[in-house]
Amino acid sequence: MTGKDPGSNARSGVNRRAFLKGSGAVAAATALHQTELANAQEQPAAIVRESTSIKLDVNGAEHTVKVEPRDTLLETLRYQLDLTGAKPVSLDGSSGACTVLVDGKPMMASLLLSVACQGKRIETVESLGGDKVDPVVRAFVTHDAEQCGFCTPGFVVAVRAFLNKNPKATIDEIRAGLNGNICRCGTYANVIQAAVAVVKGDVNG
Ligand code: FES
Known part of the structure; x- marks a missing residue:
């Protein structure tokens, strides 16, 4: 017997007790870090209200x-x-x-x-109605271009915007120009006809 700690490593100079102590501290620090991460994920960023x-x-x-x-x-x-x-x-x-x-x-x-x-x-x-109803609105009525009506205001504004830029648009151009609007009731044909009527100046009402 030399009196030396049996767990010591003469070459590295690290004994087992010191190693276990060190690894315990690392494990504790890792656990703490993970808890902090979890807390950070649970708490949303502050919302300005x-x-x-x-x-x-x-x-x-x-x-x-x-x-x-x-x-x-x-x-x-x-x-x-x-x-x-x-x-x-x-x-x-x-x-x-x-x-x-x-x-x-x-x-x-x-x-x-x-x-x-x-x-x-x-x-x-709403700016297209009132005392001076926009021809697009009248054309939608004349051509029965709605069913449930949920898409209709968006279509009316989209047609107005498209025809402001393309007053002489063809039917194909109108069809392509309105592709950002969707009608679940499928009134596309009537919407297109309404827009064509505005281009032709053929709007009643
Ligand atoms: S009229 Fe119903 S969604 Fe277009």
Whole structure:
């Protein structure tokens, strides 16, 4: 017997007790790290919910609204300004039912944040009605271009935007130009005919 610790390693200079002590500390640190990671994953990032007053130019009038940073234009139009023409059919904008004009361009109101629309000119389907009904609206009525009507406001705005840019569009161009809007009732043929009627100036009512 030399009196030496039987677990010692003469070459490395590490004895078993020190090794076990060290590996225990590493295990504890790893467990702590994993707990912290799990906690971080469980806790969502802080969400800012403070409302801010902003001004929006909608249908030619300035409106003051109180919005949270996460509020979409669609929510603000519908729930604060009572403009319910744009529909929340597909919140990813794939149906086109929430089409509005922003600075003259057709855009999906569900994909725009209200705060980002300050200083822009917003026009909803409601701006095409009133005292001076837009020919597109009249053509939709004349050509019976709706069934349940859920897609109709979005289609009307999309047709208006497309014909503003392409007033002499052919039927094929109209068909291609409206491919961002979907009608579950299948009224496409009538919608196209309504748009063709506007191009021809053949709108009654
Ligand atoms: S009329 Fe029903 S979805 Fe188009």
